[in-house]
Amino acid sequence: MLFIGTFVVSLFVLMMQFLWQYVDELIGKGLTLDVLGEFFWYMSLMMVPEALPLAVLLSSLITFGNLGESSELTAIKAAGISLIKSFRGVIVFTLFIALISFYFQNSIGPDAKKHFDQLLISMKQKSPELEIPEGIFYNGIPDTNLYVEKRNLKTGHLYNIMIYRMTDSYEDQAIILADSGMLQSTAEKKHLILNLWNGEWFENMRSQELSSSASVPYRRESFVHKKLIIDFNEDFNLTSMAGIADDARTKSIAKIHHDKDSLIHVYDSVGNVYYRDAQQSIYPILKLKKKDMNKAIMLASTKNYNLDSIYTKLRPEERSQIIERTLMNTQQTISDLDFKSMITSDGDKLIRMHDIAEINKYLLALTCLIFFFIGAPLGAIIRKGGLGVPIIISVLVFIIYYILNNTGYRMTRQGDWAIWFGRGLSPAILIPTAIFITYKANNDSAVFNIDLYRNFFIRILGLRMKRNISSKEVIISAPRYIDDADMLRKMNNEIEAYVERSNLKSPPNFIKTFFKYQPDHDIEQLSKKLEAVIEDLSNTRNRIILS
Incomplete structure (x- = not known):
């Protein structure tokens, strides 16, 4: 039950985090409950493999934390059962969870991803719900900006209307002003009917003459009533899966292998074609007769042969023609190579995304085991x-x-890192961490004991800790103040003599202190005397002395 609870919480958190990325596609679209239900259902199926590792981590932490807090782990170890042996049953359960994660990613997840993307694209393409505000321009209607000063909610009439009809061309733009109007949707919800009363229409007209003049002819029309029909599809229509099915994340491992082999075959063929084109166009191999070949070799071997001499013998107009032709050929070659590079880069990315999608299916299942050996x-x-x-x-x-x-x-997706390095980065760091924590927990190491680290740094930095001595409720013998004062004076003299004898005028040498340590009996005797004085004075009821 604990695992189910943590899984539900983890799934909810991940879904909410994922939902914020697409909240703009849901608000104001007038989506029905069945569409929203499908959206959240497929989203939850997609998030299951990611929620399982987090649920394993949290549930294992809580379970073994409760066992340790209630001293049940101590009882288990006292019975001769090591921590690793107590993990056996839970390890089997975690392996089962990892198999479920792999099954989801290989069988259910790809289909859920496919339907989720289909719904998401359809939501993006759906027209927003028609809700015209007052006093601001509304751009929810395609190619139209609508301004309404006042709106009657009971009758649906709009007052003081201003419409900017926007198109791709400046010459087709129009401005419509009207005193009142009414906007209605057709029965099939494919169009909007806008009735306008008492207004004017200003519209640019396409010029039939090509002229450098910046002026554009326009048309002005005054009307008493005018009806406009605007394309506005309010229905929710699912888009085709033709482009979605090519995504590697929507495929099983068998499908990934099949499609990757096809991609490799296709782009290898494309590469061979490009290679042959380059041999023929960029690096052509001239086929000469043996006689001409020998002549060319002899000509090239002469020391006074200079290729620039051929160019210098040409006339100026011939030189300019050669330069222009060379530049044109070079630019064409560069453009052709850029286009071919884009094609091959797209192919490399498609193949790389298939490899990444395949590795992810194994990686998330492995993460369940890693998180268990960290959490428990x-x-x-x-x-x-x-x-x-x-x-x-x-x-x-x-x-x-x-x-x-x-x-x-x-x-890895961008191709900056190798696939094995990018996808193996998190396991390469988390697996040694899990092994280290498991080893320390099995040996009852105080690796997370804060006092241990605090005392270590206090010793390294030479800091002193203030001792707090509380007053005793029952005092058997009163402190000997005179004897303690004499002892402190003697100790003060002994300390001064020790300082002069040991030449303590510089900071201690850390190498001698930690690596060449030798016992200092004088300091040990002084420490014992000081502890005896403190023990005797702790029997006092004087708060000034205790503080």
């Missing part, structure tokens, strides 16, 4: 259950994974 040992180490610390740690681990995974994906 961490829960055993921190020994905190509930929804506080485990959620914080889960979010931090998932953010690190997301950054690594997303960075590798983007760099």
Whole structure:
């Protein structure tokens, strides 16, 4: 039940994060509940493989954190069962979850992705719901900007209307002014009928003469009533899957292998054609007779042979013609190579995206196991259950994974990194981390003991900690103030003598302190005497001395 709860929470969070990317496509489109239901259904199916690793991480943290907090892990270890042995049953369950993740990505996920993209494209193409505001220009009608000063909600009449009809050409633009009007939709919801009363129509007209003049003829018309029919399709129509089916993310592994082989065959053929074209056009091999070949070799071997001499012997007009022809051929060759490079780059990207899609199916399944071996040992180490610390740690681990995974994906998709490096970046970092944490948890290491690290840095930096001594409720013997004062004076003299004898005028040598350590018996004796004085003075009730 815990895993199901964490899975539902993880799926909801990922869906909300994913939904924000497409919220503009949902608002104001007048979509029906069945369309929205399909949209969220296919989105949830797409998010299942990504929610499973996060659910495994969070549930394992909470489970073993609760066991550690209630000392049940201590009892398990006391019974002679190691931490790894206690993981066995959960490891089998995690393997089952990983198989479910792989099945979703290979069978259900591609089909869900295909239908989701189809719905999303259809939503983008759907016309927005007609809701004309007052006092501002409304651009929800194609090629039209509509301004209405006042609108009667009961009758549907519009008052003080201004319409800018926008087209691709400046010469076809029109401005329509009207005192009132009414906008209605046809029965088949394919067009809008706009009735206008008492207005004027200003429209640019196409000039039939080619002239350098900037003026454009226009037409002005006054009308009492005019009816306009505007194309406006309010129906929701599903787009074709022809272009969507080519996406590698909408294919199973078998389909990816088949299509990738086809792509490689096609683009290899294209590359061979381009290679033969380059041999013929850019690097032509001239076929000469043996006699002409020998003559050319002898001519090239002469020391006084200069190719520039041929050019200098030409007339000026012939030189300019040669230069122009050479520049033109070079530009044509560059344009041709740019076009061919674009074709081959698109092919490389398609093949690369198929490889990435195949690796992702295995990678997300593997991530379930990695997150378990991070979450379960961490829960055993921190020994905190509930929804506080485990959620914080889960979010931090998932953010690190997301950054690594997303960075590798983007760099691989662009072709900047090799596929094995980009997609293997997150496992290469998280797997050693999981092994390290599991090893430390199995050996009861205090790797996450904050006091251990604090004391280490205090020792390195030579800092001192203030000792807090609380007053005792029951005092058996009163402190000997006179003897303690004499002891402190003697210790002060001994410390001054030690400073002069040891020449403590410079910072300590860290190499000698940590690598060539030798016991200092004088300091040990001084420390024992000081502890004895502190122990005796702790029997006082004087708060000034205790502070």
